[in-house]
Amino acid sequence: MSIPKYHHYVPICHLKGFTDSASKFCVYQKNTKKLLRNQKPDNHFGQNHLNTHYEKSGSKDVSLEHELSTLEARTAPLFERIRKISNNVFKPQLNYEDKLKFAEYFYNQFSRHPDFFDDTHSEQQVASHLAQFIAESGYELTSNEKAQMLSSDEVKRIRQNAIVATRRTTIQSTIARLASFDFAIAYSKSADLIIGDNPIAHFIQTEQIPFNNWMPISLRTAIAPTFPLKCGTQYIELSKQQTAEINFKILEKSSRLVATKDEKVLRQITNYKKTTT
Secondary structure (H helix, E strand, C coil): CCCCCEEECCCHHHHHHHCCCCCCEEEEECCCCEEEEEECHHHCCEEECCCCEECCCCCEECHHHHHHHHHHHHHHHHHHHHHHHCCCCCCCCCCHHHHHHHHHHHHHHCCCCCCCCCCCCCHHHHHHHHHHHHHHHCCCCCHHHHHHHCCHHHHHHHHHHHHHHHHHCCCHHHHHHHHCCCEEEEEECCCCCCEECCCCEECCCCCCCCCCEEEECCCCEEEEECCCCCCCCEEEEECHHHHHHHHHHHHHHCCCEEEECCHHHHHHHHCCCCCCC
């Protein structure tokens, strides 16, 4: 099994929906406020060894990354089909298999971000729990053994492995529950959507933005669970204002990067002032 080093937290099959005819896009870095033009998706929205489990011997287990790649391969054809049908007159219903694929992808996307576990798996928390375990275990350890177990490198290894194990945990009942409901597919006729390192725009449902969680999957297409409604596949045309609201929410919730084909869209959205009614 090959050892991939760079692991995407937003997959290539998702990012390609926001590229130009040369398969490139513009990237806005939130921390530096820099706009990078003509970027390949291969080089962004990822991190070295994000999903790698480190053995004590130093060997690397990347089976989670391979599992996620398999999930992406199952989802990519569905994304392509939705991108093509969203602006057609004929708008078919998504079947249960389609909904199950998207539900699994949607569910996993929440925990793939590198910062997702910072609040629950910080190095300080891991070191504290490890020290408590050593103190309460009853094992007789030398001072050197304790120091080795609590060393910075060992704490980082344990933290990384705990995150990988948690990210790997899938609650199938939750996925099945999500897939039992229907989905809305939105098409933006007048403006481009953006993708962010947090690719889901969460709203408190309003008349302006129907449904709560929108995931843009291309420049003009987004998809959302209609939970708790079972109303068949809904097709919605987004206004320019609604598109701007989704883009702003993606920018607001993303901590690292946002991207899209046209740099003008990124310039507009980074200067966008959210209006309240």
